[in-house]
Amino acid sequence: MQKAELLQGNDACVRGALAAGCRFFAGYPITPASEIAHGMARELPPLDGTFIQMEDEIASMGAVIGASLAGAKAMTGTSGPGFSLMQEHISYASIAEVPCVIIDVMRGGPSTGVPTHLAQGDVMQARWGAHGDHPMIVLAPSSVEECFRLTVEAFNLSEKYRTPVVILTDEVIAHMREKVILPSADEIKIFDRRKPTQPPEWFVPYRDPGTGVPPMPAFGEGYRYHVSGLVHDEMGYPTTRADEVDPFIQRLFHKISRDFDKLQWGEEYYTDDSTLDIVAFGSVARAAQRAVKQARERGMKVGLLKLQVLYPFMRRKVTKLMRNSPTILVPEINMGQISREVKRVNQGKCKVETLNKVAHETMTPQEILDKIGEIYA
Amino acid sequence: MPNGRHIIYDYLRTTKRFPHMWCPGCGLGTFLGAFLRAVDKSGYTKDQIVLISGIGCSGRISTYADFNTLHTTHGRALTFATGIKLTKPGLKVIVIMGDGDATAIGGNHFIHAARRNLDITAIVINNSVYGMTGGQVSPETPLDVRTTTSPYGNVESPFDICKLAEAAGAAFVARSTVYHVKLMERLIGRAIDRKGFDVLEIISQCPVQYGRRVGLKSPVEMLQWQKDHAVTQEKARGMSEEDLKDKIRIGALVDNEAPTYQEKLDAMKQSFKGVE
Numbered sequence: 092m093q094k095a096e097l098l099q100g101n102d103a104c105v106r107g108a109l110a111a112g113c114r115f116f117a118g119y120p121i122t123p124a125s126e127i128a129h130g131m132a133r134e135l136p137p138l139d140g141t142f143i144q145m146e147d148e149i150a151s152m153g154a155v156i157g158a159s160l161a162g163a164k165a166m167t168g169t170s171g172p173g174f175s176l177m178q179e180h181i182s183y184a185s186i187a188e189v190p191c192v193i194i195d196v197m198r199g200g201p202s203t204g205v206p207t208h209l210a211q212g213d214v215m216q217a218r219w220g221a222h223g224d225h226p227m228i229v230l231a232p233s234s235v236e237e238c239f240r241l242t243v244e245a246f247n248l249s250e251k252y253r254t255p256v257v258i259l260t261d262e263v264i265a266h267m268r269e270k271v272i273l274p275s276a277d278e279i280k281i282f283d284r285r286k287p288t289q290p291p292e293w294f295v296p297y298r299d300p301g302t303g304v305p306p307m308p309a310f311g312e313g314y315r316y317h318v319s320g321l322v323h324d325e326m327g328y329p330t331t332r333a334d335e336v337d338p339f340i341q342r343l344f345h346k347i348s349r350d351f352d353k354l355q356w357g358e359e360y361y362t363d364d365s366t367l368d369i370v371a372f373g374s375v376a377r378a379a380q381r382a383v384k385q386a387r388e389r390g391m392k393v394g395l396l397k398l399q400v401l402y403p404f405m406r407r408k409v410t411k412l413m414r415n416s417p418t419i420l421v422p423e424i425n426m427g428q429i430s431r432e433v434k435r436v437n438q439g440k441c442k443v444e445t446l447n448k449v450a451h452e453t454m455t456p457q458e459i460l461d462k463i464g465e466i467y468a
Numbered sequence: 469m470p471n472g473r474h475i476i477y478d479y480l481r482t483t484k485r486f487p488h489m490w491c492p493g494c495g496l497g498t499f500l501g502a503f504l505r506a507v508d509k510s511g512y513t514k515d516q517i518v519l520i521s522g523i524g525c526s527g528r529i530s531t532y533a534d535f536n537t538l539h540t541t542h543g544r545a546l547t548f549a550t551g552i553k554l555t556k557p558g559l560k561v562i563v564i565m566g567d568g569d570a571t572a573i574g575g576n577h578f579i580h581a582a583r584r585n586l587d588i589t590a591i592v593i594n595n596s597v598y599g600m601t602g603g604q605v606s607p608e609t610p611l612d613v614r615t616t617t618s619p620y621g622n623v624e625s626p627f628d629i630c631k632l633a634e635a636a637g638a639a640f641v642a643r644s645t646v647y648h649v650k651l652m653e654r655l656i657g658r659a660i661d662r663k664g665f666d667v668l669e670i671i672s673q674c675p676v677q678y679g680r681r682v683g684l685k686s687p688v689e690m691l692q693w694q695k696d697h698a699v700t701q702e703k704a705r706g707m708s709e710e711d712l713k714d715k716i717r718i719g720a721l722v723d724n725e726a727p728t729y730q731e732k733l734d735a736m737k738q739s740f741k742g743v744e
């Protein structure tokens with residue numbers, strides 16, 4: 092029987108990473124993500140893992156990719172300014188198909204912004220911050236327990252699809268303490284990257300085995316192959332041939348989008364009979380959940396979809412709500428980022444209302460309730 | 469040449485990577501030959517070696533050689549190397565960079581890698597210019613030289629890569645030119661054999677983007693320049709500061725024993741076992 096613990100979101104990310112098998116962390120200090128580095132610095136060496144504080148976040152991501160290529164499950168953690176520096180190598184991890192996990196604890200921006208305060212301004216950066224056309228998986232926990240669970244899942248997804256996975260948390264989720272009972276090791280499902288089974292002479296490093304995800308040996312296991320940030324052919328060598336470039340980029344996208352239906356992770360509250368639905372994520376989803384309860388007590392038929400996967404955007408679940416509700420409300424602590432996605436998939440089916448706050452403090456249930464009242468009036 | 473066959477053929481990739489993309493007269497081919505011969509003598513197997521490169525003409529080397537190879541991003545090869553070495557300390561990690569790669573965009577990574585003293589061999593191919601992108605000024609371009617981005621003459625002073633490496637803490641620092649091919653091969657071999665962070669600066673020629681702009685009209689003239697300007701450590705000892713001013717010191721410049729990052733880490737991990 093696992094015992095109850097009082098944990099902070101950042102600590103839960105550390106515990107989740109370790110439970111998933113993460114044995115390498117490289118990072119650079121930044122509030123409000125530093126506790127992740129502190130935890131990793133403490134926990135990894137006794138587990139024969141590696142913690143290293145690099146000279147900056149670009150270097151941190153480089154080291155994470157190197158570690159992953161050498162066979163380790165590897166991660167870094169940062170906040171907005173550091174996340175921007177990591178984008179060069181997130182792009183690299185994407186094209187070279189190197190599994191890794193990046194936690195961005197969002198804080199008030201732009202730039203140094205409001206350093207220790209809350210914001211959700213990095214949604215688009217998480218999706219599109221890296222240069223070039225690339226797929227991206229972005230997860231967003233809204234509780235300490237979800238920090239643990241989604242960090243485990245982030246590693247599983249990155250290993251399964253050979254792709255960088257971003258966990259977007261925010262200052263409130265990261266620093267909030269909640270009572271949690273974490274699952275024991277045998278209750279957690281772990282996915283490890285597939286390795287080649289054929290002899291090295293037969294190995295074609297980037298050939299699609301049918302799943303879109305080529306098996307990945309670690310350096311030093313006898314499969315000498317070439318890893319590059321240049322678009323490459325099946326052998327890994329640079330190519331500019333249209334008949335090789337096109338299928339390669341297509342495969343990068345399709346290896347994830349073919350499982351699109353499996354990535355609709357969200358929790359719904361009171362959406363069976365709702366006529367107004369809220370779509371929210373992170374700390375705002377908590378306030379929204381409270382607001383929905385209070386609205387119901389007043390007889391308003393409000394529902395909530397809490398997004399746990401931000402990208403690929405959960406079109407299936409969101410459009411299902413749109414078939415029943417004339418209005419969708421999207422509250423978020425930015426000037427409107429997830430609401431753009433909601434509008435994009437809406438295609439005129441219903442009205443999309445936004446509620447934005449950029450004072451870099453939490454959104455209260457009352458603020459959301461007021462907005463619900465306004466829409467109802 | 470045992471059995472009439474060049475050693476390098478055992479190490480070059482035979483798949484569709486050739487002909488290579490370097491210009492005629494480039495120093496990179498000569499370097500690659502010396503490098504592969506040094507690796508052959510080192511006793512490491514191809515599977516034990518990870519060859520990592522940055523971006524630039526020099527960065528393409530990793531594509532051609534049959535090791536575990538990693539072509540990284542511009543300036544940041546050492547950061548990838550750090551992750552690999554820390555994860556698989558048993559692998560021999562060798563990094564090849566251009567001068568812009570190592571000392572401009574990668575300057576910060578370079579000094580910090582040297583400071584950490586990880587077991588990594590870092591080779592900087594210094595052709596005094598940005599070769600791949602069209603002959604722009606680099607942190608290694610001498611004062612007054614005209615390049616595509618210093619059309620009225622370079623107003624910045626270059627780094628001395630070896631002094632930079634020494635000051636940052638590299639355990640072994642050496643320099644050769646491409647002309648001194650035997651020395652180059654020996655120094656590469658020594659660097660590979662040693663533990664700790666080794667920096668090897670190779671003065672190379674870029675006839676297309678650099679030579680023709682400084683009045684050295686052919687690769688041969690550039691190699692002649694290397695021959696005329698290089699002085700060995702022994703020879704330099706007998707020369708005045710004045711005479712050494714426009715000369716390049718070649719040979720092993722720094723050779724220190726210092727505990728490596730891995731050794732310190734192992735000692736730390738040993739202490740965990742103690743407490744149990």
Ligand SMILES: Cc1ncc(C[n+]2csc(CCOP(=O)(O)OP(=O)(O)O)c2C)c(N)n1
Pocket residue numbers: 523524525526527542565566567568569570593595597598599600601606
């Ligand atoms: C972040 C980034 N900035 C710029 C470039 C463009 N670029 C490619 S190679 C290069 C310079 C190459 O010069 P050097 O490192 O001296 O190597 P060489 O080509 O001379 O071997 C530059 C600026 C890049 N690839 N990435």
